[in-house]
Amino acid sequence: MSGGKKRSWRCLLLRIGYAGFDVGVLLAVLLLAFLLYIHLYGGLMLSRHPEKLILQESSQITASDGTVLRRIPLPESGYRITAQLDEMPQLLIDTFLAVEDRRFYSHQGLDYRGMARAFLNNTVRMKISEGGSSITQQLARGLYLDRGQNLLRKLNEASIAVALEKRLSKKEILQLYLNQIYMGQGQYGVQTAAERYFGVSNLKDLDIWQIAALAATPKGPSLYNPAEHSELSTKRRELVLRIMHQQGLITYEQMAAAMKRSYQPPAAVKAEVAGASYIDASLQEAVRITGKSREELQTGGYTIVTGMNIGAQRAMEQTFSRAEFFPPDGQDRQVEAAMVMIDHRTGEVAALMGGRNPSTGSLNRAVIDARQPGSAFKPIIVYGPALESGRYSPDSLLQDRKNAFGTYSPANLNGVYRGQVSMRMALQQSINAPAVWLLKQVGISYARGFAAKLGLAMASADNHLPIALGGLHTGFSPLKMAQAYSVFANRGILNEAHMVRSISDNQGRVLYTHVSLPQQVISLNTAESLTMMLRQAVNEGTGKRARLNIPVAGKTGTTQLDLPGVSSKANRDLWFAGFASHYTAAVWIGFDRTDKDNYMTAGNGVAAALFAQVIGKALGGG
Template sequence: MSGLQAVVKRKLLRSLYFAFDLAVMGAVLVLAGLFYVHEYGETVVNRHSEKLILQESSIVAAADGTVLRRIPLPESGYRMKAELEEMPALLVDTFLAVEDRRFYSHQGLDYKGIARAFFNNALQMQVSEGGSSITQQLARNLFLNRDKNMLRKLNEASIALALEKRLSKHDILQLYLNQIYMGEGQYGIKAAAEHYFGVTQLKELDIMQIAALAAIPKGPSIYNPADNSGLSVKRRELVLSLMWKQGLITHEEMKAAVKEKYQPPSIVRERLIGASYIDAALTEASQRTGKSKRDLQTGGYTIVTGMNTAAQRALEEAFQNPNLFPPDGKDQQVEAAMAMLDHRTGDVVALTGGRNPSTGNLNRAVVDARQPGSAFKPIIDYGPALESGLYTPDSVLPDRKTAYGSYKPENLNGVYRGQTTMKIALQQSINAPAVWLLKQVGISKARGFAAKLGIDLPKEDNNLSIALGGLHTGVSPLKMAQAYSVFASGGVFREAHTVRQVIDPKGHVLYTYNAGQRQAISPLTAERMTGMLQSVVDEGTGKKARLNRPVAGKTGTTQLDLPGISSKANRDLWFVGYTPEWTAAVWMGFDRTDKDNFMTAGSGMAAALFSTVMSNAMEAR
């Protein structure tokens, strides 16, 4: 063999060996890729299977069924889920025609679509077309980001194959139609149908509306029907043409739908009300059901509350009127909170935790943080005395300056009458008789009476200062309203509640308020207390709470008591009272009371706010 032949032979062998190595490497890479595609998708879906259960906006409703709020999802959008059977066949077929014609014939990957996209991308020298099946789109939307690169496409394909193994075609399509983003914060077909067309029953959608919905996924921000650029109309016409070509509609139906103009729903979107109320209701629903607030917000639940929308609006409108509040401080606004109950049922009919409440803010109506002052006297002094049977409204009590060890209570105006009746002592909010009466009845019995009204005092309150509302931690307006509601209802305790029912997405009742009641105090005690509290409004410190119907109630004031500050400076202003229908508690004050932020107004302002809110609420209900 010549030298030349040997050289050629060696080169040929090297080429063959190189080709063999390449083939082996290629085979290894292909096998590795197949293994990756098989394992990656299975792993991701198994580890994050919770993503196959879509979050759904829960609904908070008023007592009359009015939807108060659809709670936004964490991604700041809204979703209402629908079964595939709720959707008209034409809508489903149209989405398949637009998004994935071969959906029922492939196993997650539409190879023809992929080949077409690959060819077009190669021509344009960039990844501009995906060729993704519905399963791939679902895989991307649930588990991946929207980056356009080869690794993401490989991961998308892998997850799509895993989804096809795990779920039926029915379930994949249903998930897709509920998950897909439809513009303007709407997720899924049902939310979009209501948002854009006011249609709540999907089978009521007409041909134009179906085409408009199917046009959106290609570009939710520019192809939704509310877009004014005209792009959505052109896209809708393209979809209608496709529907006709696929034999889904007739030519006449297509032409009629093309002529149909989009009309946004004629729903008057009223100002949202009840931010504080809804926060309180979600907290209560969580306590009653054992579910987290997040689960309740994103699980598609319906939370039916006891809110009376007329009362809530009247309350919030009054809280927007600065003339009903004391002047602001140097660097703070005077705050306020109010809770209103229907003492005949225990429903909280209205509630606000501040003058400008918003979701998640401090809810002053439910926080036990304020000293009730003289508004606490019926609960801790006069109520227990009446219940003991040893005293009546006409009982004569001493009104003298008395020291109880280191505790030396004084009448606010420094005037002492020597003696007075219980009725007058309460009516004029005289301190000395109240403390004396608590001493006679006993702190233990008085605290037991308060507990029957829903106020459990801690051991730190085992002292006579509670006679004038000096509490260790304070009390909330809601608890004060709850306590007075027992007087209003003839001595019957009905637990104050914001939540009537919690219903799951399938319509099953998860929780219903048990309207149990108990005779907490004697009817006679309640009757006598009501008579005394009416005299407070008619002739005493609560005159500004008067209405054109009977009102019983009590004012309360706590002084600032800081060195160098006027003795007229106040920390808390209260009025708690009731009509035959409703009981309410009002508090006013600063979040941080100091030398620059205090009130010189008296509790008459709280009484006047009570009167304004109750009057307007009853007129509107």
């Protein structure tokens, strides 16, 4: 070979060597960058979002007997109940490991054999159709990433998985995974899925075939969950059972027996009550009690036990669903109503409706101080204070004349004035003039103080005589009116009206328990005298339609519309507040906005009849 050719070959080899060196350096740099990215990205994500490692859990609200009224959905519109690893049967854990990640305890977040197999299969198919993801990678994806399929996302997934393995123990990772994983139909985690698909609350009560069905689901939650596509679910479950047998988790006989089982969904528990208004009010109360935000209470896995009596709430909802118990609707609006029933022995709200067709988040008329109570306010602001003062009794004679108090001149509805009338008769027939005269004698300041003891504090704008007839600047809610009347029913003792009985966290630790602090706020004699007069008002007076086959005490109330060009019989608000047995209740009926096209001509007997219907049903009368 000539010298020229030798030099040519030498140059070529040198160029190849230099190029190879450059490529090697480039690959080394890329590898270093890859390793640096893997090392840094995941750790950065975990540091920036520590909250991701605390799973949101659906809180639940229960009635007094433990009936679950509502399990609150998570922001992603799903449900999760978490479980500790030691609450799960070992077979469930081992089956998920056998199906999803057999080398879970031997790798550090990345199963390289699984990844290599997936890479080969994806290359052959020319698309990313297989992930080869370890349980840690699946957890990383579920907590931090979207559901897309691309190389950068897989790289991020791997980086976060490595960071998770450094930050958490294997037990912590596995527990997070089994509680985080999506199981179809809006169910997250094995505990939620077990309850939804099998009606099993204690995971250790799961049968082998049920465990297999759960482990079969994550591969395709919408395809393989037991409640949908039963044939696909059964085939996938049989595959899992074979894996369980191959891995020595179950015997052949157990596998064969489990394969014969067919899925039957748990009996659907039909919700007897909706309780939308009650639940909203309970959450509002829980926020005030705990200082936690509403979102935190809804997604922290709390159990809020309320004082709701299922029978009483059912009676109220059934009655509210029947149009015949309400006045006719207006021209363009439905007449509305609200009602609160309290067990005056404890102060627990037994039932509550904030509207005729309430829904979650809708206007809750039962707890809004927005309605003038009319004559239902007379026992609170006139007759109660007069009796409490010791200067008057039910038989005291009151002035019944057409009087003017400055510019204010109250009138009796029928235009009849008797000169004088007993207190019991004035209350029984709801006569206006004696009530205003008596308030003047007792003193507005003293009367307002009496009402405040019942939980009805008034604004400074209400410092005038029209309050004798319930003419208030703002008004009160049915909840507050029911609490005030409960003092009369409970021998002068006030038990604070409340819905929340207790609050516990997802570990069962009790964070709050209501402690009843009964207070004797008015005298026994005043309470008994008012009760006697209020029974006469029902038996012989304006509240006749509230009568039952047991003693009922109560008072009607009406506020008139008083608009030019509208009938003088037009009413704005209809009330009845009263008590029977151990229940005190207040009913309001009216329009959200009353005007010339939307008003009532019915009298307050409608509210009294609604009271009787609900209380009668709640006490077992039909």
